[in-house]
Amino acid sequence: KKLGVALVGLGSYSTYQLAPALKDAEHCYLAGIVTGTPKKEKEWMEKYGIPQSNVYNYDNFDTIANNDDIDIVYVVLPNSMHADFSIRAAKAGKHVICEKPMAVSVDECDAIIEACKKANVKLSVGYRMQSDPYTNEVKRLVKEKPFGNVQYVSSDAAYISRGNPGQWRLNKSLSGGGALVNMGVYSIQSNIYGVGMNPISVSAQEFSTRPDYFKNTDETITAQMEFPNGTVAHMFTSHNANANRLFVSFEKGWIELNPCHSYGPLSGRTSKGETIAYPHKSQQMLQMDDFAKHILTGTPNVTPGEMGKRDMIIVEAIYKSISEGGKQISLDLGNMGIVG
Ligand code: NAD
Structure with missing residues (x-):
C-alpha cells in the first residue's frame, strides 16, 4: 500500500x-x-x-x-x-x-x-538531510572511526537574501527568527552528526551589516558548541553570504562536504584524496519514503519530533547567549533526538 x-x-x-x-x-x-x-x-x-x-x-x-x-x-x-x-x-x-x-x-x-x-x-x-546518503556516510565514518576520533567540526549554512523585504522569512512574527531558524538548523544538525553526540553548551555572536533589510530577523550568527568528550564545533549561518559546507576533522585526517545541505548533487572528499560520491536522488523522496516505511513497517523514525524540539532548544540557547553578550549557555539534552 x-x-x-x-x-x-x-x-x-x-x-x-x-x-x-x-x-x-x-x-x-x-x-x-x-x-x-x-x-x-x-x-x-x-x-x-x-x-x-x-x-x-x-x-x-x-x-x-x-x-x-x-x-x-x-x-x-x-x-x-x-x-x-x-x-x-x-x-x-x-x-x-x-x-x-x-x-x-x-x-x-x-x-x-x-x-x-x-x-x-x-x-x-x-529534515531531508537525514535521509541523504552523504549524511549517512558522515555518520558511518564518525561511528566506525577509520580516521580515529572526531576532534573538531565546522559547518556553514547560508545564502544571500535580496528578495522582497516584505517576505514572511524576514517577518519575525511569521518566521520566528532569521538565518538561524531558516538555515542555522542545518548547521546545528550537521555539527551534531559530525560529532556523533549532542552538545553540552553553546555560545554565540550576531552580526549585522544590512539592518534596513533585516529589520527584525537575524542576518548572521556564529556559534560554538562544546561536546561531552571535549570536541568543539563551530557554526556559521547567514542570510547575507553564500556558504554550504561541513568539515569534520579527525585524529588521522578529515572529510569535507561542499555543498553539504543543498538539494544536491552534493560533493565530498577526504584527506586521503578520495571522493565521497553517490548517485543523485531526491532527498525529499527519500525522506517521505523513510517516514512512510516507518508508518507501514515500523522502521526507525529518522526525524522524530524530539529531534526538532532538541534543535529548537539549541536555537533558543543561541539567542539567549547573544542577548547575554556571548555567554556560554549550558544544555541538558542527553541523547535527545539522536537516532540510530
Ligand atoms: P513560500 O513562501 O514559498 O510558501 C509559503 C506558503 O504558505 C504559500 O503557499 C503561502 O500562500 C502560504 N501562506 C499561508 N499563510 C501565509 C502567510 N500569512 N504569509 C505567507 N504565506 C502564507 O515558503 P516555502 O519556501 O515553501 O516554505 C514553507 C515552509 O517550508 C517553511 O517552514 C520553510 O522553512 C520550509 N522549507 C523547507 C525546506 C527544506 O529544505 N526542508 C526548503 C524550503 C522551505
Whole structure:
C-alpha cells in the first residue's frame, strides 16, 4: 500500500520539491492538497490527478479527519503556522510531517509532540538531510572511526537574501527568527552528526551589516558548541553570504562536504584524496519514503519530533547567549533526538 499525503501550503517548496518528489516515491503519493489560494486548486488537481474530494482550504481543513485517502498531512507553511496545523492534523487522526524549523519555540514543539502522542499518530520533521546518503556516510565514518576520533567540526549554512523585504522569512512574527531558524538548523544538525553526540553548551555572536533589510530577523550568527568528550564545533549561518559546507576533522585526517545541505548533487572528499560520491536522488523522496516505511513497517523514525524540539532548544540557547553578550549557555539534552 502507498500512503496518501496531503500537502498543506502550496508555496515554492511544495511546488518545486515535494510534489515532484512524491511522483517518484515508492511508499507514498500526493493524494490531497490544502491551500488558501482558490486558483491553485484547479491547477494542482489537473497536474496531479487529485479529486475534488481531497482538496481543502484552511477553514475546512479539520474535516480531513473523514477522508481515508489521506494518511499523512505535511505542513509546509510559514514557521509560525506549523504548530497550529500540525496539532489540527494530529487531532484529525493523521500522521504528521512538519517542516523545519519545527515551530517557533520549544513550547510549541512540546505541544505538537503531545498532540501526536495523544492522537496516537506518528510525527516527523522535514529534515531531508537525514535521509541523504552523504549524511549517512558522515555518520558511518564518525561511528566506525577509520580516521580515529572526531576532534573538531565546522559547518556553514547560508545564502544571500535580496528578495522582497516584505517576505514572511524576514517577518519575525511569521518566521520566528532569521538565518538561524531558516538555515542555522542545518548547521546545528550537521555539527551534531559530525560529532556523533549532542552538545553540552553553546555560545554565540550576531552580526549585522544590512539592518534596513533585516529589520527584525537575524542576518548572521556564529556559534560554538562544546561536546561531552571535549570536541568543539563551530557554526556559521547567514542570510547575507553564500556558504554550504561541513568539515569534520579527525585524529588521522578529515572529510569535507561542499555543498553539504543543498538539494544536491552534493560533493565530498577526504584527506586521503578520495571522493565521497553517490548517485543523485531526491532527498525529499527519500525522506517521505523513510517516514512512510516507518508508518507501514515500523522502521526507525529518522526525524522524530524530539529531534526538532532538541534543535529548537539549541536555537533558543543561541539567542539567549547573544542577548547575554556571548555567554556560554549550558544544555541538558542527553541523547535527545539522536537516532540510530
Ligand atoms: P513560500 O513562501 O514559498 O510558501 C509559503 C506558503 O504558505 C504559500 O503557499 C503561502 O500562500 C502560504 N501562506 C499561508 N499563510 C501565509 C502567510 N500569512 N504569509 C505567507 N504565506 C502564507 O515558503 P516555502 O519556501 O515553501 O516554505 C514553507 C515552509 O517550508 C517553511 O517552514 C520553510 O522553512 C520550509 N522549507 C523547507 C525546506 C527544506 O529544505 N526542508 C526548503 C524550503 C522551505
